[in-house]
Amino acid sequence: MLPSKLRYWLFDTLSVQTMRHVSAVKTGKAKGLTKEVYDMIREDFFKNGSLTSRSKVPELMAAIWTAGRESMLVPDQVDRTTKDAISAVLSQINHCPYCEDMLISLVHAGGERDAAMEIFNGSDFNEEEDLLRRRLEWVRVVATARSEDVLPVPFSKAELPEVIGTLMGMSDINRYSHVVMTDSPVSAPFGIRAIKAVALKLFGSELKVTRQVPLVPGRTMHLLPGAELPADMEWAKPNPRVADAVSRYAAAVEREGAKVISKDARDTIMASLQTWQGEIMPLDTRWVDDDVAHLAGEDKAIVRMGIILAKASYRITEDMVNEVIGSNQDEERFVRILAWCSSVAARRFAQIVVQKIEDSEHTPRLVAA
Numbered sequence: 001m002l003p004s005k006l007r008y009w010l011f012d013t014l015s016v017q018t019m020r021h022v023s024a025v026k027t028g029k030a031k032g033l034t035k036e037v038y039d040m041i042r043e044d045f046f047k048n049g050s051l052t053s054r055s056k057v058p059e060l061m062a063a064i065w066t067a068g069r070e071s072m073l074v075p076d077q078v079d080r081t082t083k084d085a086i087s088a089v090l091s092q093i094n095h096c097p098y099c100e101d102m103l104i105s106l107v108h109a110g111g112e113r114d115a116a117m118e119i120f121n122g123s124d125f126n127e128e129e130d131l132l133r134r135r136l137e138w139v140r141v142v143a144t145a146r147s148e149d150v151l152p153v154p155f156s157k158a159e160l161p162e163v164i165g166t167l168m169g170m171s172d173i174n175r176y177s178h179v180v181m182t183d184s185p186v187s188a189p190f191g192i193r194a195i196k197a198v199a200l201k202l203f204g205s206e207l208k209v210t211r212q213v214p215l216v217p218g219r220t221m222h223l224l225p226g227a228e229l230p231a232d233m234e235w236a237k238p239n240p241r242v243a244d245a246v247s248r249y250a251a252a253v254e255r256e257g258a259k260v261i262s263k264d265a266r267d268t269i270m271a272s273l274q275t276w277q278g279e280i281m282p283l284d285t286r287w288v289d290d291d292v293a294h295l296a297g298e299d300k301a302i303v304r305m306g307i308i309l310a311k312a313s314y315r316i317t318e319d320m321v322n323e324v325i326g327s328n329q330d331e332e333r334f335v336r337i338l339a340w341c342s343s344v345a346a347r348r349f350a351q352i353v354v355q356k357i358e359d360s361e362h363t364p365r366l367v368a369a
Contacts, residue, residue, distance in 0.1 A: 018181050019181060019182075022180050023331065024049065024055050040069075041065060044069060044073065046210050050098065050099060053176070053180045054176075054335055054339060060253065060336065062220075063224060067165065067169050068173070070165075070221075070244075072087065072169055072170070074215045080211065081106075081110030081111065083162065083166045085132060085135075087166060087167075088103035088104050090170050090171065091174050093140065094314075095314040096313075099170070099174055104120050105201075108205070115133070115136070138153065139167070142353050142357075162242060164353055165236060165245075168347060168349065175310070175341070179313075179316060221245065224248040225248065226247070227250065230347075232350070233347070233350070250343070257336055257343075259336060260337055261337055268294075268295065269310075280312075288304055291304075301323035301324050305323070305341065306337075311345075
């Protein structure tokens with residue numbers, strides 16, 4: 001294992017290596033809330049671009065950190081490695097190589113090396129007797145358009161707030177990262193994936209240190225004001241800590257998004273998402289034309305990017321992004337727009353997951369862990 005200073009330098013370097021469109025506040029220049037969140041990320045996790053790319057608007061970095069840490073990292077009802085693994089599978093489905101590779105390394109760090117390699121290779125998870133594999137296959141089904149497949153839910157009701165919170169948080173991070181991170185910092189030299197597999201395993205060895213200090217539940221709550229739980233997040237209620245965290249996250253994102261996105265644009269994106277059930281969209285993007293037909297200028301560009309980001313993020317183009325960024329290259333404005341769009345998409349995805357869980361329960365076939 002590398003010395004701590006060298007390891008921190010490595011993580012900091014990797015965190016910005018493939019960042020685009022926005023830049024992270026440098027560690028040495030971080031102040032106030034930015035510095036507090038940076039310090040907490042370093043102590044409880046590790047610096048990475050999916051988080052630090054929001055640092056120009058510290059409330060938004062605090063929001064994704066609060067929701068993510070309390071849902072995804074704190075081992076409450078569900079262990080950390082399971083949540084890393086389901087996040088890795090979701091990132092693979094969402095075509096986010098940066099997130100996928102970091103999470104596969106974290107699965108290695110958690111000691112599930114076989115599972116990490118299966119995720120890396122895109123294997124089927126057919127081992128019915130293995131709980132982790134059943135959970136990974138369940139995520140693969142609920143995160144795709146295979147709505148005709150209704151699998152037993154491999155989590156208890158007490159575990160579901162963490163699971164849905166993890167899927168929501170990762171869905172937000174995937175979409176946001178797809179725009180601001182060009183690729184994984186761990187590449188496959190000469191296209192040889194076997195070398196990359198070894199690199200991810202070695203990186204996982206360095207990440208073991210991130211699990212040595214027990215995480216204090218609720219440590220992030222003071223970063224943002226308290227807020228009421230939105231109606232679409234009722235799934236979090238059985239776990240008050242997760243409910244508190246996602247409430248603060250949602251409120252912060254709404255406050256910051258409203259500063260730069262018109263109500264008409266926000267309402268249009270929300271209306272489009274409410275009719276979407278997670279289905280795969282047609283190859284072209286003409287399906288978004290009707291949604292933006294009544295808009296013009298900045299609103300039209302934001303709504304087009306927001307809807308495509310939600311329904312088919314891998315079809316976001318540089319032209320779409322540049323239309324939203326504009327000639328003034330205002331990073332703070334763009335972070336607010338992108339964070340709001342990725343958040344509402346993630347919240348809609350969480351609603352779809354909840355509906356699929358309810359459909360499965362009505363069979364009824366809920367499986368306790």
